Amino acid sequence: MLISALAAESGVPVPTIKYYLREGLLPPGRATGTTRAEYSEEHVRRLRLVRALAEVGGLPIARVRDVLACLDGATPLTTALGTAHDALAGSPAPEAPADGAEAAGALVADAGWRVDAGCSSLAQLGAALAALAGAGFPVDPAALRRYVRAADEVAREEVDAVPGEDTADAVEFAVLGTVLHEPVLLALRRLAQQHHSTRRFGAPARGEGGE
């Protein structure tokens, strides 16, 4: 398969594929001559994965590369998940305001979770809590506990669903589940909110329709 065929197959324009090759998101094709390279079905799959991570998962290109790298390497599952979590948390947790970090730590301790005290997810939680408090909308502690319970249940089932032992397949399953299910979960929460809010407050005048 030449690059144009890969483009046709995947729906991604040739220049964009070249860009991904440059950025190391896509392994180079097997060179069959100075000006020819052969791309495989594997490249099509990878390309779709890149698009899914970038568009569905909303990851910046550099983070997509990080995630892909730890799928390719023989990374232990928990480490790979950490990379995925870092990718999702965005920047390296710019600043964790002290009070937010404290609240986040307390929450996690209360939940009985054993987590890395320096991980990006904890920093993000702290930043979010601090920002909410700073904006005048502290999260209700009871609501927070409900969130913790829901997160614990969902995550436990997700981790239990990871097949087999600490293999490359398991890593792929876990990492992609983490990244790509986020938008699914968020969309479901919003749909459920819509349902319950309509139930309680009535339907809007003209539906909520897109733009």
Next chain:
Amino acid sequence: MLISALAAESGVPVPTIKYYLREGLLPPGRATGTTRAEYSEEHVRRLRLVRALAEVGGLPIARVRDVLACLDGATPLTTALGTAHDALAGSPAPEAPADGAEAAGALVADAGWRVDAGCSSLAQLGAALAALAGAGFPVDPAALRRYVRAADEVAREEVDAVPGEDTADAVEFAVLGTVLHEPVLLALRRLAQQHHSTRRFGAPARGEGGE
């Protein structure tokens, strides 16, 4: 309070405040002369809210404006939630691949939710499901049902927690809860995943620490 005082108070640089004023994210101050305007405590609050929506919620400036606009107007709660949902779903749901849309519709029907068939959240769900399937990682139906249940529980409790009737306060509570709690929920899920994955697969060699 002059603009420089507002900047000092909120930690946002003066040029950025001017930018927000231009973009309509911040109401103009009360002019006390051709070259003076008075800003209030309300502006400080609003400014913090803008930053929270943009940084914690990750909304682009234009979406922040939409959300703020429906907090200001006398928007019915369910409609306001729809605006918030649209803001969060990002672009106006560019394309809903037919099979994804179908799967999303079936899922919602199965959950017993009554939602607007044209809403952006449904489109986003369809797009996410389609992308997952296209990338070779279809979501396990059982996992999906668990997600639906978790989303339903969380959302029901959130909507129940909205105070009083369909007032401006209730709208603000609901909209900001929807937008600003997303990162909290996501961070909690990741922390829970870390906990359970460590439990099942063991701790990584050197912690998952940031960058």
Next chain:
DNA sequence: CAGCATTGGACAGTGCAGCTATCCAGTCAA
């Protein structure tokens, strides 16, 4: 009342991310 730092407002410029377009010589099928 004089003078100068400051203000609001307009507008142009910056930096980054993610592509997209152009160019080029080498090649491979026709």
Next chain:
DNA sequence: TTGACTGGATAGCTGCACTGTCCAATGCTG
């Protein structure tokens, strides 16, 4: 042979979120 197409390199574009510069008008300071 020939000419469309390729991989590779490099430059340019678009959009977003600011940021910097300039200006006349002002209003506090003395």
